[in-house]
Amino acid sequence: MKNYLGAVLAIGVIAVGGWYLVNSSAPKVDALTIGVIESLTGNAAYYGEETRKGVELAKKELQEKYGDVVVVTNHQDSFYTPKGGVDAYNAIRASGPVDAVITHASPITMAVQPLAAADGVLQMAVSASVKNYSSPNDLSFRTSASTDFEAERIAQFISEKKYARLGILFFQNDIGVSVSESLKAELAKRGAETTIVFSEGFVITSTDFKTQLAKLKAAGADAVYIVGLASNVANILNQAADLSYGPQFLGFRSSEDPTLLTNAPTASEGFIYTYNFDPAGTSAPVQNFSKAFEEEYGHQPDAYAAEGYAGMKLIVEAFVRCGKDYACVGSYLTSLNDSPSVLGNLTFDENGDVKYDFFLKTVKDGRFVALEN
Amino acid sequence: MEYLVHLAIIFAIYAILAVSLQLIVGFTGLISLAHAAFYGVGAYSVALILENTGFGFFPALVLGILVSAIAAFLIGIVLSKFRDDYYALGSLGFTVIVFSIFLNWQELTRGPLGIPGINRPELFGFVFSENIVYLGLALILLGLCYAFSTFVTKSSFGRALQAIREDEVALSVFGYHTSWFKLAVFVMGAGMAAIAGGLFASYITFIDPSSFGVPESVFMLSVIILGGLGSLRGAVIGALVLVLLPEALRFVGFTPDIAAQMRQVIYGLMLVFLMLYRPQGLAGTYRL
Numbered sequence: 001m002k003n004y005l006g007a008v009l010a011i012g013v014i015a016v017g018g019w020y021l022v023n024s025s026a027p028k029v030d031a032l033t034i035g036v037i038e039s040l041t042g043n044a045a046y047y048g049e050e051t052r053k054g055v056e057l058a059k060k061e062l063q064e065k066y067g068d069v070v071v072v073t074n075h076q077d078s079f080y081t082p083k084g085g086v087d088a089y090n091a092i093r094a095s096g097p098v099d100a101v102i103t104h105a106s107p108i109t110m111a112v113q114p115l116a117a118a119d120g121v122l123q124m125a126v127s128a129s130v131k132n133y134s135s136p137n138d139l140s141f142r143t144s145a146s147t148d149f150e151a152e153r154i155a156q157f158i159s160e161k162k163y164a165r166l167g168i169l170f171f172q173n174d175i176g177v178s179v180s181e182s183l184k185a186e187l188a189k190r191g192a193e194t195t196i197v198f199s200e201g202f203v204i205t206s207t208d209f210k211t212q213l214a215k216l217k218a219a220g221a222d223a224v225y226i227v228g229l230a231s232n233v234a235n236i237l238n239q240a241a242d243l244s245y246g247p248q249f250l251g252f253r254s255s256e257d258p259t260l261l262t263n264a265p266t267a268s269e270g271f272i273y274t275y276n277f278d279p280a281g282t283s284a285p286v287q288n289f290s291k292a293f294e295e296e297y298g299h300q301p302d303a304y305a306a307e308g309y310a311g312m313k314l315i316v317e318a319f320v321r322c323g324k325d326y327a328c329v330g331s332y333l334t335s336l337n338d339s340p341s342v343l344g345n346l347t348f349d350e351n352g353d354v355k356y357d358f359f360l361k362t363v364k365d366g367r368f369v370a371l372e373n
Numbered sequence: 374m375e376y377l378v379h380l381a382i383i384f385a386i387y388a389i390l391a392v393s394l395q396l397i398v399g400f401t402g403l404i405s406l407a408h409a410a411f412y413g414v415g416a417y418s419v420a421l422i423l424e425n426t427g428f429g430f431f432p433a434l435v436l437g438i439l440v441s442a443i444a445a446f447l448i449g450i451v452l453s454k455f456r457d458d459y460y461a462l463g464s465l466g467f468t469v470i471v472f473s474i475f476l477n478w479q480e481l482t483r484g485p486l487g488i489p490g491i492n493r494p495e496l497f498g499f500v501f502s503e504n505i506v507y508l509g510l511a512l513i514l515l516g517l518c519y520a521f522s523t524f525v526t527k528s529s530f531g532r533a534l535q536a537i538r539e540d541e542v543a544l545s546v547f548g549y550h551t552s553w554f555k556l557a558v559f560v561m562g563a564g565m566a567a568i569a570g571g572l573f574a575s576y577i578t579f580i581d582p583s584s585f586g587v588p589e590s591v592f593m594l595s596v597i598i599l600g601g602l603g604s605l606r607g608a609v610i611g612a613l614v615l616v617l618l619p620e621a622l623r624f625v626g627f628t629p630d631i632a633a634q635m636r637q638v639i640y641g642l643m644l645v646f647l648m649l650y651r652p653q654g655l656a657g658t659y660r661l
Contacts, residue, residue: 080583087380114578
């Protein structure tokens with residue numbers, strides 16, 4: 001009799017345990033609608049388009065992984081203006097209930113943030129590193145590390161190389177100002193022996209930089225840090241070559257765009273910049289992503305695609321674990337610590353800010369490659 | 374519904390801009406590209422006053438109108454000596470200067486970082502936080518601007534403006550100081566543009582210089598040309614069409630990889646055809 005009861009008890013425990021295991025790993029959600037607000041036209045269209053590709057690839061993989069979860073994306077163009085972002089957000093909301101919204105670029109992200117917060121919609125910002133986005137204990141997160149992290153890496157490089165006279169050229173938008181200010185602060189913090197001899201903003205549509213380059217040359221800058229679109233960087237490098245001015249040019253993440261290689265094939269050689277994604281990286285997430293992206297779109301992914309991809313994955317994984325319990329979704333994302341991703345190991349803080357390492361890349365033989373040594 | 378309310382608010386803001394610009398361009402014949410600057414002055418004034426003082430939205434809006442009107446008065450003294458392309462160039466220069474101030478005076482405007490977290494209007498403890506209520510406020514202000522503009526255009530002052538448009542020299546022969554009329558209508562238009570700016574700032578709750586540059590002035594000019602010059606009704610219709618058309622195109626079923634680009638192509642084509650077949654605009658009485 002005792003043996004019989006024991007067997008029944010054991011079967012019961014196994015059954016309950018099995019039921020719990022099956023149900024705890026099963027998705028807690030059956031359908032998700034995610035609005036994606038990108039800059040699909042205008043100056044930042046290239047970056048928005050790459051983000052869109054990353055998001056769609058992640059969606060495809062997630063649907064294969066969680067066959068029962070229907071993921072719907074609603075892409076809307078922000079025209080790279082705050083008003084366009086708000087228009088797009090309202091258009092998405094008008095199409096039906098939305099569980100999360102991905103916002104591309106800082107001005108759009110900032111304009112949408114209060115709306116998403118008021119609606120209780122999870123917001124995942126990509127290519128948005130402006131500091132003001134940080135806000136504690138809400139549903140706003142991002143896959144772009146704050147400008148301080150990027151500036152830290154390039155400041156380290158500048159200090160190591162002991163450049164004596166640094167010039168800074170930045171586009172006059174939120175990113176340009178944030179990155180250049182972060183770099184100045186970081187250099188000061190490090191006590192670097194580098195003097196900033198020139199710092200000037202330019203309008204994003206500028207094409208003629210010869211005046212600034214002449215001033216930089218006259219100031220004797222031996223390194224010039226450029227915060228601009230790849231098209232800006234290409235023009236600066238070409239025009240510097242025309243002026244026979246050859247300092248070490250440095251840049252930040254938006255430099256990596258095929259435009260740089262096609263518009264400045266010779267002058268871009270040796271250009272060094274900070275980046276957060278290496279498609280040739282050896283980690284499993286990066287290799288899988290790069291391979292799948294190349295198969296899908298016929299070219300290598302960049303950081304914008306990677307940020308969109310990572311953002312989409314984080315959103316869906318959070319909902320799969322928590323269902324529509326937004327408190328749980330927020331806690332899950334905030335609790336991520338050294339979580340492997342295509343952007344390296346991600347750690348979120350209570351502000352929804354992500355932390356990961358930036359590294360240096362360069363243009364070598366007409367290709368974007370990781371900088372060795 | 375919420376989306377329609379949002380579009381209606383944006384329409385009301387642009388209708389105020391269009392009606393006020395119509396006074397300057399459509400009724401007086403002065404091609405002004407300075408309207409985005411006054412729109413921005415209103416927006417930044419309201420945002421900065423709300424952020425840095427204890428004033429509420431409505432006193433801030435009144436101060437914003439004053440700041441914009443004073444700026445218009447100062448620049449208008451110079452501009453009112455010109456007309457036609459010289460006026461357009463002078464007003465364009467003013468917009469570029471104001472845009473540069475928004476962009477570069479970082480201690481005041483925060484430059485490209487913009488001003489986030491602008492509060493919604495509050496009146497006797499009632500906060501206009503719901504969009505439908507905000508729409509009511511926007512429509513009331515539009516109604517007031519429209520009524521004021523109607524009064525102006527139907528007055529003897531308005532008839533003088535139209536006479537300036539038709540033949541400024543002839544009017545000055547009769548002893549009219551046309552430059553004062555031009556200055557006055559410019560200041561009125563700027564004040565109303567500031568109302569639109571204040572509404573925009575407190576509705577979107579985030580402003581940066583990108584919303585107040587030369588392209589925005591060109592867009593406002595397109596609104597009144599498409600709606601029809603010399604007609605307040607045309608200005609409102611123009612705002613309705615140009616605000617709603619790009620939004621309606623969001624729902625045309627293109628695949629995501631080409632949707633945004635195709636919308637812009639269709640939008641551009643529709644405007645070209647409209648101007649080809651209706652060059653006087655939708656409700657215009659006057660052609661430039």
